[in-house]
Amino acid sequence: MAQSEKNSLLSTLAMTNKPRLRMLALAATIAATVFLLWRSDEPPITSYSDARQLRGDAEPDGFVINGSYTSYDETGHRKIVFTSPRIEQFEEENLATMESPNAELFSATEAEPWVLEAENGRLRRNEDQLYLTGNVRVVRTIGDRKATLVTESLTLDNIQGTVYTDEPVEITDSLGTTRAKGMKAWIDERIVELNSQVEGRYETIR
Template sequence: MAESTKSSWVSTLTLTNKPRVRMLALAVTVAATLFLLWQSNEPAVTSYSDARQLRGDAEPDGFVVNGRYTSYDENGQRKIVFTSPRIEQFEEGNIANMQSPRAELFSDTGEGPWILNAENGSLQQDDDLLYLTGNVRVVRTIGEREATLKTESLTLDNNKGTVYTDDRVEITDSVGTTRAKGMKAWIDDRILELNSQVEGRYETVR
């Protein structure tokens, strides 16, 4: 096979004894060389904007399976721990989207944490804001009394230690059920404020 290739190359060189053919062959060779050099000098697609354009806006820059995020206060005490089976990271806006997130919120009182669950979550890491949507449930325990809050969306401001929503909420505990539109809660102070259209149904103790 090598001998056949060599004889073909010698035959081609023999044709270049004629001036016109030699000039044409030289021109083709120069053109081919310039083309190859131009191709090899093309920069690789490494910039963020080019990569994003190739993959599309909906595709993440990276993802984590079975991710866990922990935030601490200035004294090194845990403030929030959340986990998710899949976290997708987007560089633009420094946003992390989570599937089925679960969050534990710790207060300064030393009592048990608030437990948050939802179908979806989005963490704005620059502002330390966590947005929860879809079948949001919050379980909080004070002493032996446990209360469950249900709503469709909830925002956690980790810097201010508050959670809030403008959607309808339903709070159920051992003594009854309370419904309202919108609420705000302060985690450290264990205070929950209902905004409007508050109605409740309670069991009387006999």
């Protein structure tokens, strides 16, 4: 038997005959591992606040591509459906922001929904309110008649079933154009109330 093989065999026998030495070596290895983890310069993230601090307040907690949201009334009928090519979620504020949101508002009395479009949207989930800004358009169809409302900002209160704004609005239909400062509408009742500075121009029917 070669001398190197004899030395290896003797070392193995020595370790086999000394269980205390094996346990001591194992304990030393575990202690060294724990020490290295404790001394790490980049500790693991253990909480939501730590993650948010690293990410920054302006960055979302998550996002959805081609997202869709549907709300139902107590009878199970659709109340609102809105879609967006990108929805960003901010958990701490319970807020969702949307690019180019499109919303459809349904009522129990009419087959055609109101259609809302805008450049940007913000959904406050606690209040169930959708705030639209930038080239906001509302299209309402009743039979063969279609009316379009345009404004710069609009709030949809899903709990109250209302749509309102304090901004100037312009309503155009087949009969003419109406302008006003501020508006409030009740979705189920299909009632639109113009606040102030109302003026209109209508085509004369011959």
